[in-house]
Amino acid sequence: MSESGTAPDPIPARYRAAARLLAPGVVYLAVRTIGLLVLVWLSAANDEDVLSNLAAWDGEWYLEIAEHGYAGVDPSMVDGFGNRYPETSMAFFPAYPVLVHAFSLLPGFSALGGAVAVSLIAGVFAAYGLTRLGERVGGNRTVGLLLVVLFAAAPMSVVLSMAYSEALFCALAIWGLIGVLERNWVLAGLCCAAAGLVRPTAAALLAVVGLAALIAVVRRRDGWRPWLAMLLAPSGLALYIGWVATQTGALNGYFELQQRGWSSAFDGGLATGEFLLESLAMDKSVLETFTAWIVLAALVLLVLCAKMRMPWPLLVFAIAVLVVDLGSDGLMYSKVRLMLPAFPLLIPVAIGLSKRRRSTAWASAALLVFFGSWFGAYSLTAWPYAI
Numbered sequence: 001m002s003e004s005g006t007a008p009d010p011i012p013a014r015y016r017a018a019a020r021l022l023a024p025g026v027v028y029l030a031v032r033t034i035g036l037l038v039l040v041w042l043s044a045a046n047d048e049d050v051l052s053n054l055a056a057w058d059g060e061w062y063l064e065i066a067e068h069g070y071a072g073v074d075p076s077m078v079d080g081f082g083n084r085y086p087e088t089s090m091a092f093f094p095a096y097p098v099l100v101h102a103f104s105l106l107p108g109f110s111a112l113g114g115a116v117a118v119s120l121i122a123g124v125f126a127a128y129g130l131t132r133l134g135e136r137v138g139g140n141r142t143v144g145l146l147l148v149v150l151f152a153a154a155p156m157s158v159v160l161s162m163a164y165s166e167a168l169f170c171a172l173a174i175w176g177l178i179g180v181l182e183r184n185w186v187l188a189g190l191c192c193a194a195a196g197l198v199r200p201t202a203a204a205l206l207a208v209v210g211l212a213a214l215i216a217v218v219r220r221r222d223g224w225r226p227w228l229a230m231l232l233a234p235s236g237l238a239l240y241i242g243w244v245a246t247q248t249g250a251l252n253g254y255f256e257l258q259q260r261g262w263s264s265a266f267d268g269g270l271a272t273g274e275f276l277l278e279s280l281a282m283d284k285s286v287l288e289t290f291t292a293w294i295v296l297a298a299l300v301l302l303v304l305c306a307k308m309r310m311p312w313p314l315l316v317f318a319i320a321v322l323v324v325d326l327g328s329d330g331l332m333y334s335k336v337r338l339m340l341p342a343f344p345l346l347i348p349v350a351i352g353l354s355k356r357r358r359s360t361a362w363a364s365a366a367l368l369v370f371f372g373s374w375f376g377a378y379s380l381t382a383w384p385y386a387i
Contacts, residue, residue: 024127024145035158035372036161058164059164061089079260079261091254091257093198093200094240095198096165103117118167120167126171133178134147137347143347146361151346158373173195173202177317179191179209188213192206192233193232193234197237198236200237200324207317209230210234213233264330271328271329272332276296279292287378288333298342310348315344318342321341
């Protein structure tokens with residue numbers, strides 16, 4: 001007993017502080033390690049090479065661009081219809097392959113090693129941002145850590161460990177939204193600008209940052225900083241779309257190449273609706289049926305987000321991501337992957353789990369981890385088509 005009559009703390013304060021600091025990154029990496037182990041298992045079961053799977057589909061394009069630039073991509077690489085045009089490689093935004101190239105220059109790193117490293121590092125940054133958002137919206141750190149678990153284990157989260165740009169985009173989107181919520185306009189503007197060089201989904205983040213900054217200007221809050229955010233936010237997306245326009249000779253060149261190469265164009269959700277009805281009413285594959293149910297679950301979670309009165313920037317961002325994804329034609333098997341940035345949808349689940357007994361919460365989280373790990377690994381190994 002201490003002089004004050006209380007038992008001494010068995011864990012020194014500095015260790016507790018270190019554990020608190022490291023927790024988001026450790027939790028994220030632990031969940032992704034489980035996902036990779038499941039991928040190794042299913043790759044072996046299907047006689048496939050796990051490294052090849054980490055570089056599959058879009059990863060092949062990103063690695064080619066990282067190693068050889070847009071003009072040097074292997075001529076055998078083709079679009080979704082088996083065709084190749086001079087501008088086909090421009091469908092893939094430049095920031096991720098630039099970072100991959102930078103990492104590949106380090107001793108001991110190949111292009112694939114650099115790609116996986118960029119994705120994992122970006123995922124860790126995303127985890128710290130999610131913890132911060134979860135604490136802010138859910139009121140305690142448990143919500144934040146559960147949010148990290150749910151994000152790292154989301155269906156198709158396998159791409160967070162692949163040569164894909166989702167992890168980088170999500171990290172920038174998360175910290176951009178933190179910037180909006182905390183009125184850190186420089187952070188919001190810079191993250192939005194960078195996200196615009198990673199994926200076209202940056203349009204969803206641009207809408208939120210731009211609207212929030214405009215509201216701040218109208219209310220005469222925060223001086224010149226909202227103006228700077230409005231100037232920075234669209235710069236990345238405008239720069240790349242403009243560059244593609246100059247290369248193709250058409251103002252809408254980027255959108256034309258997406259339509260021609262991958263049948264990706266906004267149709268108001270008609271193609272997605274038809275896919276859902278067919279998948280639920282006809283004899284379809286396991287992956288197609290699960291994809292339909294995951295899309296429907298996302299829509300239910302969106303209703304819950306609105307019902308809990310989530311901060312409007314998070315809600316609007318989630319709505320915008322779903323509109324861009326589900327409102328477009330293209331590969332239906334990519335819908336779940338393209339919903340990954342809609343991470344605010346996971347907040348009601350994290351809050352709900354945090355209110356349960358600890359054993360119930362973590363048992364439920366473990367079930368979701370193994371389902372998400374299986375779904376992503378299955379889509380890469382047993383499923384023969386692009387994701």
